[in-house]
Amino acid sequence: MKRKIVETEDGSKTIHIEDWNETYHSIHGAVQEAFHVFINNGLKFYKHHKKQIKILEIGLGTGLNSFITLLESERNQLNITYFGVEKYPIAAEEFEAVNYFEDVFKFYPELETRREEFWGYYQKMFASNWEEIIEITPNFTLKKNEKDFFDLTAHDGDQFDLVYFDAFGSQVQPELWEENLLNIVTDLTNSSSIITTYAAKGSFKRGLKANHFTVKKFPGPPGKREMMVGFKNFDHE
Numbered sequence: 001m002k003r004k005i006v007e008t009e010d011g012s013k014t015i016h017i018e019d020w021n022e023t024y025h026s027i028h029g030a031v032q033e034a035f036h037v038f039i040n041n042g043l044k045f046y047k048h049h050k051k052q053i054k055i056l057e058i059g060l061g062t063g064l065n066s067f068i069t070l071l072e073s074e075r076n077q078l079n080i081t082y083f084g085v086e087k088y089p090i091a092a093e094e095f096e097a098v099n100y101f102e103d104v105f106k107f108y109p110e111l112e113t114r115r116e117e118f119w120g121y122y123q124k125m126f127a128s129n130w131e132e133i134i135e136i137t138p139n140f141t142l143k144k145n146e147k148d149f150f151d152l153t154a155h156d157g158d159q160f161d162l163v164y165f166d167a168f169g170s171q172v173q174p175e176l177w178e179e180n181l182l183n184i185v186t187d188l189t190n191s192s193s194i195i196t197t198y199a200a201k202g203s204f205k206r207g208l209k210a211n212h213f214t215v216k217k218f219p220g221p222p223g224k225r226e227m228m229v230g231f232k233n234f235d236h237e
């Protein structure tokens with residue numbers, strides 16, 4: 001399918017799939033959405049709970065969420081193992097064209113003196129081989145898994161504490177928002193865990209509940225009224 005790079009309202013870029021008229025991130029702000037959904041309504045809940053966190057990302061895409069998470073691991077001294085699943089890896093030209101480094105790094109002024117080092121990490125994450133466990137920093141280990149979400153099995157990793165569910169919208173891939181995939185994904189989660197997503201879809205909410213998650217809605221990122229987070233045996237207050 002034909003993809004092109006477009007600019008979103010916060011100045012950061014995203015990829016647009018012409019045939020589906022679907023973007024990898026919110027057109028109201030790609031970076032803004034990533035911070036809001038996956039950090040401030042996801043990783044944030046772990047900052048005071050646990051220092052070693054295993055994250056599963058459903059849809060690694062451009063690597064934006066994973067790079068922000070690496071920066072957060074440095075800021076908060078968290079030790080993160082990150083497992084990103086992706087069936088259709090982006091091309092090097094697309095990675096260069098979206099280039100999130102400046103858009104994101106400006107939110108970490110305390111790391112400014114280490115800019116070159118982090119630029120290297122940003123590049124290294126994209127260049128890392130698929131299916132290999134790579135230590136990007138002492139605090140952040142990455143495994144990129146090139147496969148269909150539906151082919152995930154218990155062998156794919158340890159039990160995850162946190163899931164970033166970042167699939168394309170249900171208007172283009174409705175099958176990803178039904179209980180089948182959630183059964184697979186929740187089977188990979190820890191007995192105490194969180195699943196966060198930008199959507200507030202009813203079938204997804206029911207699937208989370210059927211898999212013993214308590215669902216809470218939060219205000220969405222700009223342009224979206226609500227988003228959803230599932231908590232399993234997790235005290236988030």
Ligand SMILES: C[S@@+](CC[C@H](N)C(=O)[O-])C[C@H]1O[C@@H](n2cnc3c(N)ncnc32)[C@H](O)[C@@H]1O
Binds near residue numbers: 025060061065086
């Ligand atoms: C919304 S985008 C993810 C954006 C990404 N999190 C980022 O930070 O750039 C959804 C991703 O899911 C991938 N995808 C779609 N269907 C898939 C499938 N069945 N299995 C694995 N990956 C899939 C797409 O290629 C795309 O990269």
